[in-house]
Amino acid sequence: MLQNIRVVLVNTSHPGNIGGAARAMKNMGLARLVLVQPKEFPAADASARASGADDVLENAQVVDSLEQALVGCNLVMGTSARERSIPWPLIGPRECGTKAVEHALAGEEIALVFGREHAGLTNEELQRCHFHVHIPSNPDFSSLNLAAAVQVLSYEVRMASLAVQGVAPKVEKADANELATMDEMELFYDHLEKTLVDIGFLDPAKPKHLMPRMRRLYGRSSVERTEMSILRGILTETQKVVRGEPHKRKD
């Protein structure tokens, strides 16, 4: 589905940026790069910055005009740094990613268009776009590197594609471990309290708020079973020391 999405770089000056863009794309699962009149390509700098995304560079299509780059496209979204005099549908990177994926799923061809390093896209080029995409940068310092801009939009495309596959990255694993049950927690608090009395830290006559505080701390930690058995093991060893029993360590 991502193969329906092409990245178009217009009039790039620095071949290093082409390489950086290729690397960003490949990392995010995009492969189709179209270069409109690059100043210098192929170039050693491009390959160096591509760092393993050479296939994206090798398969890059070099064309003479934006029009050629957009042949067959149904949806064109172009990055725009500045407010334009002509109002145009303006979206953010997230919406750009969602639109790209939705349209790609519908079998359409999509282009993400990036302008020159310093001058961006011309008004004429921007008018070939269905949407302008503005990456919300710091108003006092808005000079995103070209490869960084490709990175942000490619990332949002990937996030949108993972979301439709139902595999959006969320908190994993940590939750996959079995948690101690409430009754195991109670046994732990009981054991902890006894041990704190044993070592002389808790005075049963003046317990203050010690145990409530410990309950609050461990209660909010979602203690896992394996962690619980470590904590219980520590308490057991501590009690052995109090009783003067020989402890495990052999030294």
Next chain:
Amino acid sequence: MLQNIRVVLVNTSHPGNIGGAARAMKNMGLARLVLVQPKEFPAADASARASGADDVLENAQVVDSLEQALVGCNLVMGTSARERSIPWPLIGPRECGTKAVEHALAGEEIALVFGREHAGLTNEELQRCHFHVHIPSNPDFSSLNLAAAVQVLSYEVRMASLAVQGVAPKVEKADANELATMDEMELFYDHLEKTLVDIGFLDPAKPKHLMPRMRRLYGRSSVERTEMSILRGILTETQKVVRGEPHKRKD
């Protein structure tokens, strides 16, 4: 509020990446860069790639260890490319941005930690993080450039900060209790480790995954200062028992 968020680069090899990271940060409104043993810095390449974000480079703090870089931090999130043997709370970039902003709004100090260009962060470094952040890249080609990774997380921080702007901070700390800082947590882990050795629970020759598991448990608990002093007090009393010193309890 974004001034509470620092970007930490560990052992960066290529100064160009430091410059690229600085530029990415400044574009997204971040300013605090901390460099742990950079191979080469300051460097012409860094300034060239920073392209106007020279102030971020000039104000960058260079330190000798990750520990120093994290002094005063309440929340540490480190990028991780690989699946780890010890499961750790794993989040995506979007959640990372949201967490960073929520905690910054609550007045806390946050660090986003990035590893070496090829080797990433070591297991030990990753264990100093509360959360691991995985940028969901193409499984067949996962070699995000360092500056690109900084770009993605900084972008998500910016998106999250724009989302909350003008809105009252949603997540205040339930009770405005002060959290232990990273350096206080390190002193605790150190004390805990020594005590576990003292009571014979931890064999320094075969530590297994005991301390990483303890770091993971307490790391995700947002331990408060008052709780920390209780935990330290328990350890101190336990050590007294091991040394056969008379303990507090009068019975």
